[in-house]
Amino acid sequence: xxYIEPExxxxxxxxxxxxxxxxxxxxxxxxxxxxxxxxxxxxYKDLEFGTGGMRGVMGIGTNRINxxxxxxxxxxxxxxxHQVFPGETLKVAIAYDCRHNSKTxxxxxxxxxxxxxxxxxxxxxxxxTPELSFALKHLNCHCGIVLTASHNPPEYNGxxxxxxxxxxxxxxxxxxxxxxxxxLDYAEIKFEANEKLIHPIGKDIDEVFINASVKNGSxxxxxxxxxxxxxxxxxxxxxxxxxxxxxxxxxxYNNVHIVEEQREPNGDFPTVQSPNPEEPEALKMALDLAEKxxxxxxxxxxxxxxxVGIAVRDLDGKMILLNGxxxxxxxxxxxxxxxxxxxxxxxxxxxxxxxxxxxMLKQIADAYHVDCKIGLTGFKWIAKxxxxxxxxxxxxxxxxxxxxxxxxxVRDKDAVTSALLACEIAAQxxxxxxxxxxxxxxxxxxxxxxxxxxxxxxxxGIEGAQEIKQMMIxxxxxxxxxxxxxxxxxxxxxxxxxxxxxxxxxxxxxxVPKSNVLIxxxxxxxxxxxxxSGTEPKIKFYISVNSTLSSKDLFSQxxxxxxxxxxxxxxDLQQN
Numbered sequence: 001x002x003y004i005e006p007e008x009x010x011x012x013x014x015x016x017x018x019x020x021x022x023x024x025x026x027x028x029x030x031x032x033x034x035x036x037x038x039x040x041x042x043x044y045k046d047l048e049f050g051t052g053g054m055r056g057v058m059g060i061g062t063n064r065i066n067x068x069x070x071x072x073x074x075x076x077x078x079x080x081x082h083q084v085f086p087g088e089t090l091k092v093a094i095a096y097d098c099r100h101n102s103k104t105x106x107x108x109x110x111x112x113x114x115x116x117x118x119x120x121x122x123x124x125x126x127x128x129t130p131e132l133s134f135a136l137k138h139l140n141c142h143c144g145i146v147l148t149a150s151h152n153p154p155e156y157n158g159x160x161x162x163x164x165x166x167x168x169x170x171x172x173x174x175x176x177x178x179x180x181x182x183x184l185d186y187a188e189i190k191f192e193a194n195e196k197l198i199h200p201i202g203k204d205i206d207e208v209f210i211n212a213s214v215k216n217g218s219x220x221x222x223x224x225x226x227x228x229x230x231x232x233x234x235x236x237x238x239x240x241x242x243x244x245x246x247x248x249x250x251x252x253y254n255n256v257h258i259v260e261e262q263r264e265p266n267g268d269f270p271t272v273q274s275p276n277p278e279e280p281e282a283l284k285m286a287l288d289l290a291e292k293x294x295x296x297x298x299x300x301x302x303x304x305x306x307x308v309g310i311a312v313r314d315l316d317g318k319m320i321l322l323n324g325x326x327x328x329x330x331x332x333x334x335x336x337x338x339x340x341x342x343x344x345x346x347x348x349x350x351x352x353x354x355x356x357x358x359x360m361l362k363q364i365a366d367a368y369h370v371d372c373k374i375g376l377t378g379f380k381w382i383a384k385x386x387x388x389x390x391x392x393x394x395x396x397x398x399x400x401x402x403x404x405x406x407x408x409x410v411r412d413k414d415a416v417t418s419a420l421l422a423c424e425i426a427a428q429x430x431x432x433x434x435x436x437x438x439x440x441x442x443x444x445x446x447x448x449x450x451x452x453x454x455x456x457x458x459x460x461g462i463e464g465a466q467e468i469k470q471m472m473i474x475x476x477x478x479x480x481x482x483x484x485x486x487x488x489x490x491x492x493x494x495x496x497x498x499x500x501x502x503x504x505x506x507x508x509x510x511x512v513p514k515s516n517v518l519i520x521x522x523x524x525x526x527x528x529x530x531x532x533s534g535t536e537p538k539i540k541f542y543i544s545v546n547s548t549l550s551s552k553d554l555f556s557q558x559x560x561x562x563x564x565x566x567x568x569x570x571x572d573l574q575q576n
Contacts, residue, residue, distance in 0.1 A: 115191065216417055332398065406421055450545075
């Protein structure tokens with residue numbers, strides 16, 4: 001006889017009641033008889049909200065994405081909305097991406113909202129995540145939902161919740177909603193739709209969104225410069241194909257070559273191992289096409305089109321993928337320059353970034369006398385900055401994981417407008433006898449050469465989650481005293497909200513919400529951050545080093561020296 005732990009059996013038995021359909025019950029009974037390990041993985045916990053909403057493997061169980069777990073989320077959210085907006089006609093917008101079951105699950109979510117007497121604006125087909133953020137505000141909705149798992153593997157799906165301002169859930173709403181959901185019984189979910197309250201949306205919103213993207217992402221680039229820029233674009237089988245080509249066209253960029261093999265939306269992502277623009281392998285087809293057509297710029301977006309990868313030609317004419325920090329500093333400096341040239345900087349502006357992104361961004365902001373606000377990982381925190389500081393103008397901001405936002409007309413990272421901004425930068429640079437890459441190196445000369453590196457270690461399943469938890473415990477109980485021969489001078493622990501200066505032994509509080517992040521700063525200016533991913537079964541190590549750069553001619557030599565330093569740090573970390 002197969003032994004099942006009593007607490008797990010209690011959770012499983014709940015799903016063997018008439019509240020759940022026959023297919024679900026039959027599948028669970030089969031797991032009980034044949035696959036207890038899978039049963040445990042599916043039921044040992046409830047899916048949780050992380051840095052990018054809720055993501056998980058699709059299937060049956062409390063730890064899976066299915067109609068019941070999403071139905072429970074939506075019922076709890078519906079209850080909460082009725083509590084905080086009493087007497088109002090409630091409205092929500094819903095979008096979904098190219099993943100398997102996204103359209104079906106989006107309709108389930110729409111049904112539950114409508115059954116709770118909430119007006120629903122449901123996109124007629126897949127659309128980019130930033131368009132949902134825009135549509136929510138445009139339609140004056142109280143809430144928005146996107147069914148997406150971003151760049152996770154094909155077996156995943158997810159559920160992102162947006163609030164009235166167009167940004168993702170943040171405190172205190174997130175905890176209050178999670179509390180409401182946790183106290184719900186599955187029997188309380190209202191699945192029977194009120195079809196009269198479900199309204200399809202599509203082309204009408206597309207037109208307004210594209211116009212807004214062109215308005216916010218265009219910066220007086222000449223028609224000749226636009227025509228001279230040779231662009232390759234891939235949607236990696238995702239949603240950006242529905243919007244981005246038309247956006248570039250309306251902005252005046254007609255020299256765009258689309259990777260046809262990756263044009264069709266497909267939740268299997270058949271031409272890539274991972275649909276993640278952070279990984280050069282994902283953009284191989286685009287890079288190959290770039291060589292064939294002698295492109296200046298490659299643009300690749302993730303499945304829900306909120307993150308963008310940019311590849312440009314280096315000093316030797318080779319097409320290389322920039323990392324998120326490099327793209328971010330060029331984009332931010334370009335925006336700051338535009339604001340300065342238009343006499344729009346008056347001391348009440350700010351840019352936004354995150355604690356694991358490059359410190360170089362603050363140096364650029366300081367040079368323009370603009371505030372640089374630094375928040376936790378996840379773009380919801382940058383959106384929250386806009387809401388928290390209404391008397392300051394948000395110029396733009398980004399995070400190392402290939403997310404960037406131009407202005408505040410969208411309140412989440414936005415690959416559509418960011419891609420257009422990249423084209424504007426590249427086109428103007430080429431017209432001026434420079435390039436995107438040369439502009440980056442010039443910034444290094446002006447603000448020091450910062451080099452970052454990310455290590456992600458995957459630990460799947462129950463045991464993996466425990467390993468990651470233990471790694472963070474060990475890092476706190478046995479903190480590093482030096483890294484690569486350089487003394488640790490400051491430790492920031494965002495879980496305890498405390499920072500310790502190891503030189504004068506003073507401590508001070510960190511005034512941001514608690515998060516499971518640990519950051520070391522060394523005497524030579526290096527920075528090492530440890531953080532479990534909030535969306536994947538991974539623990540991440542972020543390394544940042546820097547050096548002065550006196551001239552462009554010394555770039556390659558200085559960069560090589562920093563690469564050696566990063567490798568030495570990695571080796572040292574492996575030995576600790």
